[in-house]
Amino acid sequence: MLIQAIATSFRQHFQAEPLLVRAPGRINLIGEHTDYNGGYVLPAAIDKEMYFAVALNQGPTIRLVAHDLHEEFAIEAAAVQRTDTGWANYLLGVVAQFQKRGVAVPGFDCVFGGTIPMGAGLSSSAAVECGLAFALNELLGTGFGRLELALIGQAAEHEYALVKCGLMDQFASLHGRAGHAVRLDCRSLEYEYFPFDTTACRLVLCNSGVKHALASSEYNTRRQECEQGVAVLRQHHPQIQTLRDATLDQLAAHRAELGPVVHRRCVFVVEENHRVEEACRRLAAGDLRGVGHLLYASHAGLRDNYQVSCPELDALVQAATTTAGVFGARMMGGGFGGCTINLVAMDHVEGFVKQMTSAYQKQFGRALETYQGTMVDGVSIIR
Ligand code: GAF
Numbered sequence: 001m002l003i004q005a006i007a008t009s010f011r012q013h014f015q016a017e018p019l020l021v022r023a024p025g026r027i028n029l030i031g032e033h034t035d036y037n038g039g040y041v042l043p044a045a046i047d048k049e050m051y052f053a054v055a056l057n058q059g060p061t062i063r064l065v066a067h068d069l070h071e072e073f074a075i076e077a078a079a080v081q082r083t084d085t086g087w088a089n090y091l092l093g094v095v096a097q098f099q100k101r102g103v104a105v106p107g108f109d110c111v112f113g114g115t116i117p118m119g120a121g122l123s124s125s126a127a128v129e130c131g132l133a134f135a136l137n138e139l140l141g142t143g144f145g146r147l148e149l150a151l152i153g154q155a156a157e158h159e160y161a162l163v164k165c166g167l168m169d170q171f172a173s174l175h176g177r178a179g180h181a182v183r184l185d186c187r188s189l190e191y192e193y194f195p196f197d198t199t200a201c202r203l204v205l206c207n208s209g210v211k212h213a214l215a216s217s218e219y220n221t222r223r224q225e226c227e228q229g230v231a232v233l234r235q236h237h238p239q240i241q242t243l244r245d246a247t248l249d250q251l252a253a254h255r256a257e258l259g260p261v262v263h264r265r266c267v268f269v270v271e272e273n274h275r276v277e278e279a280c281r282r283l284a285a286g287d288l289r290g291v292g293h294l295l296y297a298s299h300a301g302l303r304d305n306y307q308v309s310c311p312e313l314d315a316l317v318q319a320a321t322t323t324a325g326v327f328g329a330r331m332m333g334g335g336f337g338g339c340t341i342n343l344v345a346m347d348h349v350e351g352f353v354k355q356m357t358s359a360y361q362k363q364f365g366r367a368l369e370t371y372q373g374t375m376v377d378g379v380s381i382i383r
Pocket residue numbers: 031032033034035036123165166167168169333334335
């Protein structure tokens with residue numbers, strides 16, 4: 001087991017007994033790019049996880065080991081700052097957030113690694129942030145609640161990874177519940193769990209294997225475009241705080257002023273937010289076909305209006321439409337690569353995987369990795 005290997009590696013490196021923590025990645029049924037627009041999302045924590053072995057070391061230095069990369073990094077706790085070592089930033093960003101909250105973080109040692117495929121849109125970065133935040137909270141007795149830990153992870157991503165993400169990924173990693181998706185209202189931060197019945201269907205992820213370097217810069221650009229849209233709308237409708245408050249009629253009325261690009265972005269967000277609410281109603285009613293239609297509509301919006309898809313993701317969704325037993329499919333996460341999420345009837349899962357794998361190989365000459373998203377509990381200590 002990987003966690004045992006990480007614990008052993010910790011003992012070898014640091015001759016001490018660590019605290020062991022697991023932090024899951026996430027899927028998102030629907031509600032893409034709605035989180036930073038004050039809207040709704042419907043994610044779940046899944047059984048692809050990061051594992052941490054952590055202990056305070058009585059010295060001034062933070063020593064980090066990336067088990068999967070065979071790389072190490074060290075820095076004085078009192079001098080934490082962004083570095084050129086990309087992976088270390090997710091951890092150092094968390095330390096900086098504890099410090100910002102008045103916590104004197106002493107030296108500690110950490111070995112981490114996991115089973116979340118990198119760049120697959122399953123939020124390995126949020127899992128790294130949340131796992132360390134949880135471990136430090138335990139070791140230092142800082143008493144932060146799960147929501148505060150999620151906010152710490154998000155701020156670390158903003159300030160050290162320089163991606164101006166919403167709260168969905170960190171929230172899902174910390175608040176996951178086995179067998180459930182969770183609808184988060186990203187404005188009030190109220191949330192509700194929705195049971196997901198795995199006897200009828202499964203969520204199958206198809207990893208395109210595509211990772212575009214422009215993903216983070218385009219992500220930040222989309223966020224700015226949404227903010228521009230709100231600034232225009234607010235001049236006419238001062239009650240609009242975020243796109244969650246806007247209507248399609250208002251967008252149509254101010255189309256010229258918004259300009260074609262910002263208008264399209266805003267239309268997607270307003271529609272996607274309605275789709276999340278509708279998907280929750282359909283899920284509660286057991287209407288999988290209805291949920292599936294919403295997934296296809298979400299993909300069309302992400303492709304045509306938000307323009308964050310790519311040919312491989314479009315082809316995977318297109319192939320799903322002609323595969324038996326599929327209720328719906330869409331690209332998942334920030335975009336420009338990563339996975340599609342597919343709602344597939346239980347007795348068709350095997351055939352679906354076979355057909356998709358062969359279609360992808362034929363069209364793009366590359367192997368398709370698929371995973372079944374089993375919904376698990378959020379970050380916890382491993383006993
Ligand atoms: C990324 C971000 F980190 C999330 O906050 C969210 O905006 C998502 O893209 C798109 O829905 O995962």
